[in-house]
Amino acid sequence: MAHPAATGPQMLTANCLRQGDVLYWKAGGWVRDFAQGEILSDPATATAALDAAQKFVTDNRVVAPYLFEVREQNGKIRPVKEREIVRAAGPSIRTDLGKQAAPETKHV
């Protein structure tokens, strides 16, 4: 899943190796909150971010980074795919769990 999409804004995500939770790329590092994540507006920027992320793989910090499409909806950035919407928030049927319950803004 590491190939960049053809056009349009994207973001980069991975899982923390030790903790397992979802991370979003921001400014050469990772945040836990989707809303803080960096928007990669063109394919070149996206590819560069994905390449830079590989260091965190080889350093055994993150697992399986990949790009996914986002778009603007009612003034907010949202993932395009339902899967990424769920991944950014938490299980839709347990709103007391996952990031939707207590979003963090710490860098990894």
Next chain:
Amino acid sequence: MYRYDEFDAQFVAERVAQFRGQVARRLSGELTEDQFKPLRLMNGLYLQLHAYMLRVAVPYGTLSSKQMRMLAHIARKYDKGYGHFTTRQNIQYNWPKLVDVPDLLDDLASVEMHAIQTSGNCVRNVTADHFAGAAKDEIEDPRPLAEIIRQWSSLHPEFVFLARKFKIAVGGDKTDRAALQWHDMAVEIVRNAQGSIGYKVIAGGGMGRIPYIAHVMKEFVEREDILAYLEAVLRVYNQDSRRDNIHKQRIKILINTIGPEEFRRRAQREFDEIKENGSLQLPPEELARITAYFAPPEFEKLPDEMPKGDEAFANWVKTNVHAHRAPGYAIATITLKSIGAVPGDASADQMDALADLMDRYGLGEIRVSHEQNLVLPHVRQKDLPAIHARLGALDLATPNAGLITDIIACPGLDYCDLANARSIPIAQDIARKFADLDRQHEIGELKIKISGCINACGHHHAGHIGILGVDKKGVEFYQLQLGGSGAEDASIGDILGPAFGEHEIADAVERVVDVYLQERAPGERFLDTYRRVGLAMFKTAAYEKPIFEKTVA
């Protein structure tokens, strides 16, 4: 139930130490993720949508109260206070951290539990009838053989890198509560014409992308030959399955490609050789030794007399209580399906309370069924009102076992990395729609099964009504199937037509149910009416209302 001896305990302890070493090597980078993944999978550890997920083995669905308390402890200590009981009688935790898993496994080992081979391309958890040892008409308790198979298949050096996963089930009753015909391989305990007990072996069943019902491999295998025959089947599969297309690597594909007769011929050749070699023969003393672990408890001499209670109690008894082989006893089903709840989930508090219930009323034992419910196999009839009251206080007394709101749903896109669509909200919608208990009783037995993707962990092919979540241009849609069955009358559901939107599927189910109510003959379940009248009427009703393609707004 089975008790570990020092060999079993050492085996599990060494396995945890091995995994602890593998985790350390992964964190230091000595193992890459690609190298580590098969190792962690063979210890039941997935990386899912939100976090790691650990699948703990519950062999043939049997748990002691001590084990149940540990499951509750693990939910609190390492997870977020709950667990999910699965369609293979296991339990899953959705939020463990990789760094904690070795300690978690050590805690499990302290109560004779593990997560070995609950994932990976190997023999998985061996499942069995959740009424084993209690059902009235059982030929023989399937669990001793299931335990023998479990041991034989544990880290079997030849079969830990199979072409795909391999699921085995054992049945001991003419009524099939273990969905035998849907398994890669299954053993049915049978009597031959002379009245001797032996084993009928079937293979090649499976869910997933292309569903199949199993074929008979051997009508009657003698007791002492059973491991030799099972090994023969696995050997042919390991040697002859294709390895070039992950979607075509289950044994069901091999058997249906070369034909059951050719597969039987190849298995027979291996079997003859293994039997002659002799090392896998199962001596009667060994079968007796393992069987002794599963000896029925000391039942009191009690009259067969169902106590009376209020309407709520009567409703619960109607669906959730089954006849027991011992007079004065009963089998009580605890559905983890309260209306609007997440199917199969139980909180740590509920687990602890259940452990107390097991000790007080259940001779310390509980079963996990493949329908995401729990079963107290041995309760006294006279204790049923007290049990029901206690369950009620725990929100575990929903009187819907086998009814339309007793829905099976995989975790789906809410949790699972593989999913295309969410399944739990659909289950909740349908349950809420049909919540009225009188209506549920009017409908009667109706098994709805929902899968969030083609991997079919929700067993939708075997649903009287099956629902498959699909992804159409990034939007969740749901395909309807009718007429599947996981019982001894196994059948694959028929796809009705184009998929429905997430806000339409529950209504479509309702229209289909209405056709049944309209067309049924006396005594017919939904499944029976469907089989008699066929697809057409149901299809017309389901699509009565046009489906609006949701635009990606």
Next chain:
Amino acid sequence: MSKLIKGGVFAADAYAQSGDDAALPDGPVLVSLARFEKERDALLARNTPVGVLLQSDQSPEKLGEDVTRLSLIALDFPKFRDGRAFSWARMLRTRLGFKGEIRAVGDFLYDQINYQHRVGFDAWVVPDSFRLEDFSRALGEMTNVYQPSADGKKTIRELRAGLKH
């Protein structure tokens, strides 16, 4: 680069692996099944050890009676997930009575070494970076086994029965 483990230690590889069209070197040689089938008589007439490399989809039964004439059979793991060679090794040791060297080559994990050892492998081609202590550890991590295999190791059931006497 790679090295050979044999007899539990790093060992020099006596065999030269020869491609299908290359001239055969002097001394022990390892060839593909295709080459062996083509040049069988010549190879066996050379009076030096002959080894055959089998791909994962090539059953040792293809060697027929010649199995007893070979000193080495190398079984390839094209990808560690492809576990067919576990069955081929077992077949070689049991049905075919092969007493020569069974060598694991290709892509396999250190965690598979114990299983390979049980089904009859006795030599491994490993990367240069591989440490012998990893090999010993791999073999020693699980003391006992539940099921019989080609190694003839006593099973837990046999140990249990033994305790009774």
